[in-house]
Amino acid sequence: MRLIIPFPPGGSTDTIARIFQAKLSEALGRPVVIDNRGGASGSIGAIEAARAAPDGYTWMLAYDNEATNQTVMRLPYKAMEAFAPVSLVATGPLAMVAHHSTPYRNFQDVVDAAKQAPDTISFASSGVGGLAHVSTTLLQQQGGFQLTHVPYRGGGPAVQDVVAGNVPLFMSNVVIISQHIRAGALRPLGVTTKGETRHVPGVRSFAQQGFGDFEAPTWWAFLGRAGTPEPILRRMQEALAQALADTEVRSRIEEQGADVVASTPEACGRFLSGEIEKWGRVIRENQISVDS
Numbered sequence: 070m071r072l073i074i075p076f077p078p079g080g081s082t083d084t085i086a087r088i089f090q091a092k093l094s095e096a097l098g099r100p101v102v103i104d105n106r107g108g109a110s111g112s113i114g115a116i117e118a119a120r121a122a123p124d125g126y127t128w129m130l131a132y133d134n135e136a137t138n139q140t141v142m143r144l145p146y147k148a149m150e151a152f153a154p155v156s157l158v159a160t161g162p163l164a165m166v167a168h169h170s171t172p173y174r175n176f177q178d179v180v181d182a183a184k185q186a187p188d189t190i191s192f193a194s195s196g197v198g199g200l201a202h203v204s205t206t207l208l209q210q211q212g213g214f215q216l217t218h219v220p221y222r223g224g225g226p227a228v229q230d231v232v233a234g235n236v237p238l239f240m241s242n243v244v245i246i247s248q249h250i251r252a253g254a255l256r257p258l259g260v261t262t263k264g265e266t267r268h269v270p271g272v273r274s275f276a277q278q279g280f281g282d283f284e285a286p287t288w289w290a291f292l293g294r295a296g297t298p299e300p301i302l303r304r305m306q307e308a309l310a311q312a313l314a315d316t317e318v319r320s321r322i323e324e325q326g327a328d329v330v331a332s333t334p335e336a337c338g339r340f341l342s343g344e345i346e347k348w349g350r351v352i353r354e355n356q357i358s359v360d361s
Contacts, residue, residue, distance in 0.1 A: 070100065097304075110220075111138065123153075128293050154334045157330045162243055163200065173256070180214050290341060
């Protein structure tokens, strides 16, 4: 049984999948093999998953940019038609962090510097059109300032460059940057939850820093191929729920900076549909494309 991770090893999606992989295999009574298919903001792996036979042997752990890709890219599939939602696995905050060598002590420092010298300050993200990119675009629109986007082929490569000091800012889920925040290599400037989050204690949300009702939670969803027999989908959802209920699995995911959800297929479908609509509107309004 193959679980496609549409990003390179080392990113948040890969990290979370490997946390529950063993317990999911145990619950199913068969091996679950992780298949990293990175590239094009997750679309290469997603396209492969969308073309798979609906026989229950190929699944995908989707990241939040599966929703934004539906608008920002020309894809040979529509997510709500190609995939069968199984479960919303987890959600969490995105955080804007700065390399410790930068002068930015809070997000207002970034805004002020960017207004004085537009397009001279760079921020990294895991890819063009992903939630980190789109949400930062919305922040710039609301705050009247301009940053330069530096997209990577996944969170893993991006965090390496940011920790090395090659890019001053990084908008990312907390999963892959939490250890670097604790070590002092990266300084958190703001989070995308409505208020403060326990995953980045003491850091104010963007909404609390003057950006209205701004909110952009990151998320991971387990998807199957549309047309997969209902008993197989149900069995996978039950096995995944069992794996995510394991105390060690839940603890390890939460230690990374995410909250386990383990939703029903129906709730997962509603959530994914809502994200596609919400961020699609922002993408169209700001004319974001793969060339952004």
